[in-house]
Amino acid sequence: MAIQHSSGLSLIFRLELENSNTTFGKLASIIGEAGGDIIAVDVISVAKDTVIRDITVTVLDREHGRNLSKALDSTPGIRVINVSDRTFLMHLGGKIEVTPKIRIKNRDELSRVYTPHVARVCEAIHEDPYKAFKLTIKRNTVAVVSDGTAVLGLGDIGPHAAMPVMEGKAMLFKQFGGVDAFPICLDTKDPDEIVRIVKAIAPAFGGINLEDISSPRCFEIEERLKEELDIPVFHDDQHGTAVVLLASLMNAAKLVGKRLEDLKVVVVGIGAAGVACTKMIMLAGCKNVIGVDRDGILTRTKTYERPIWQWYAENTNPENIQGTLDDAIKGADVFIGVSGPGVLTVDHLKKMAKDPIVFAMANPVPEIAPEVAEPYVRVMATGRSDYPNQINNVLVFPGVFKGALECRARTINEEMKLAAAKAIASVVSDDELHESYIIPSVFNKKVAESVAKAVKQAAYETGVARRGLHKKGDSSAEKNNF
Numbered sequence: 001m002a003i004q005h006s007s008g009l010s011l012i013f014r015l016e017l018e019n020s021n022t023t024f025g026k027l028a029s030i031i032g033e034a035g036g037d038i039i040a041v042d043v044i045s046v047a048k049d050t051v052i053r054d055i056t057v058t059v060l061d062r063e064h065g066r067n068l069s070k071a072l073d074s075t076p077g078i079r080v081i082n083v084s085d086r087t088f089l090m091h092l093g094g095k096i097e098v099t100p101k102i103r104i105k106n107r108d109e110l111s112r113v114y115t116p117h118v119a120r121v122c123e124a125i126h127e128d129p130y131k132a133f134k135l136t137i138k139r140n141t142v143a144v145v146s147d148g149t150a151v152l153g154l155g156d157i158g159p160h161a162a163m164p165v166m167e168g169k170a171m172l173f174k175q176f177g178g179v180d181a182f183p184i185c186l187d188t189k190d191p192d193e194i195v196r197i198v199k200a201i202a203p204a205f206g207g208i209n210l211e212d213i214s215s216p217r218c219f220e221i222e223e224r225l226k227e228e229l230d231i232p233v234f235h236d237d238q239h240g241t242a243v244v245l246l247a248s249l250m251n252a253a254k255l256v257g258k259r260l261e262d263l264k265v266v267v268v269g270i271g272a273a274g275v276a277c278t279k280m281i282m283l284a285g286c287k288n289v290i291g292v293d294r295d296g297i298l299t300r301t302k303t304y305e306r307p308i309w310q311w312y313a314e315n316t317n318p319e320n321i322q323g324t325l326d327d328a329i330k331g332a333d334v335f336i337g338v339s340g341p342g343v344l345t346v347d348h349l350k351k352m353a354k355d356p357i358v359f360a361m362a363n364p365v366p367e368i369a370p371e372v373a374e375p376y377v378r379v380m381a382t383g384r385s386d387y388p389n390q391i392n393n394v395l396v397f398p399g400v401f402k403g404a405l406e407c408r409a410r411t412i413n414e415e416m417k418l419a420a421a422k423a424i425a426s427v428v429s430d431d432e433l434h435e436s437y438i439i440p441s442v443f444n445k446k447v448a449e450s451v452a453k454a455v456k457q458a459a460y461e462t463g464v465a466r467r468g469l470h471k472k473g474d475s476s477a478e479k480n481n482f
């Protein structure tokens, strides 16, 4: 399996070049000698003696970029005007905006979308709150709610710093699921306050996607909101991750010819994602799952303060193995990492069973670099967009919410999640299944569509869908628009 890494740090150097002193060849060789890779060249302006060019260069990291900038600036005939990071440029001013669906052209239209006629629509919803699903953005809008306490694997970086991820999630909801999503980052870590705020904003939304809220608070917050709200509440890091992980495991196990029931699976990082992934793969048939966190293997010979770890210890690790990852990994068929960078070493890989499956899903830096793991594993996957086999919840949340909103589901239950996992797995046909293709790309249009369809069907089958179920004479009948 050859692992291709598709992107490094991409910098744009705006340079003033003296015509008499600097040829493009000279410039290219300075950049090449410094280890940079030119990927684009633009002319910005031309004067009598100078030309201003933007040179886009891939570098290894920021330090490498700084050194290259120094090398260019110290060359006679070249002046570095500025250096920008393409990723930062894509974030200037934020990544999303609100766009009205109708352009108001005259006073008559103004009086309909706004006062006075809007009042009739308000009254209709007041009479029958279910009409909010038809006459407001509630129909197709999700709140992406975070408190910034477990942002990717960066930890508690706070609500302002969480915004770029939440804006990114909103973009993905729209592009892949056609769902409008709005980022809401809360300046509180208090579960009671988070529950109260989310309940208070819920009238505007058809669903709540909780994101990057650290464990164990995330479990209580989600449970309470699910109980108290009649719209789907879905903690993405738990359930989105668990669904895509199960889809990947089903396909990887098929590829290596092993059954889920027979796998020895080691999960590292027993937080939001680790707990949910464990529950999901056990629901699908896995029997031998061992959890490892910072203090080692979770075992039923110990007692834990966190109720979820106590549950975990009592329901996993059937052979009651003790110790650290070094002990757990012996003979394991599968490693699932949802912890942090550098947790897994080549020594660990060498102790695994034949045809090891390694899912190093910590973001942005996985538990082991695919390039390092490659010679020792049969199937390798990460959560990142720039390696093959991206196991990331982006394959799940757009389609799951699309399906749930389309049928106005009250909740997202286990059956809907299982259906979503099977739908994702089935996008990869038996002929296509390969070490570098166990999971489809998010750009594969079939993904969100198949997930939405499967989720909708499961919602109707389990009685949680509301759309189209209203009886004759019911004031909230679907056909009434007023």
Ligand SMILES: NC(=O)c1ccc[n+]([C@@H]2O[C@H](COP(=O)([O-])OP(=O)(O)OC[C@H]3O[C@@H](n4cnc5c(N)ncnc54)[C@H](O)[C@@H]3O)[C@@H](O)[C@H]2O)c1
Pocket: 150, 151, 152, 153, 154, 212, 213, 214, 215, 236, 237, 238, 241, 268, 269, 270, 271, 272, 273, 274, 292, 293, 294, 295, 337, 338, 339, 340, 343, 361, 362, 363, 364, 382, 383, 384, 391, 392, 393, 394
């Ligand atoms: N690929 C995906 O789709 C995806 C989805 C969700 C989370 N993640 C990644 O998984 C990681 C965890 O996310 P979460 O939301 O579950 O966070 P979390 O804070 O709820 O849980 C993280 C857990 O990992 C443990 N941990 C951290 N470093 C460890 C180490 N070196 N050894 C053992 N345990 C360690 C922590 O103690 C904690 O229990 C993050 O890196 C996140 O980016 C990836």
Ligand SMILES: O=C(O)C[C@H](O)C(=O)O
Pocket: 151, 152, 153, 165, 212, 236, 237, 362, 363, 383, 392, 393, 394
């Ligand atoms: O945001 C991602 O890329 C996946 C996941 O939600 C994470 O927290 O890492």
Ligand SMILES: [Mg+2]
Pocket: 152, 211, 212, 236, 237
């Ligand atoms: Mg997340």
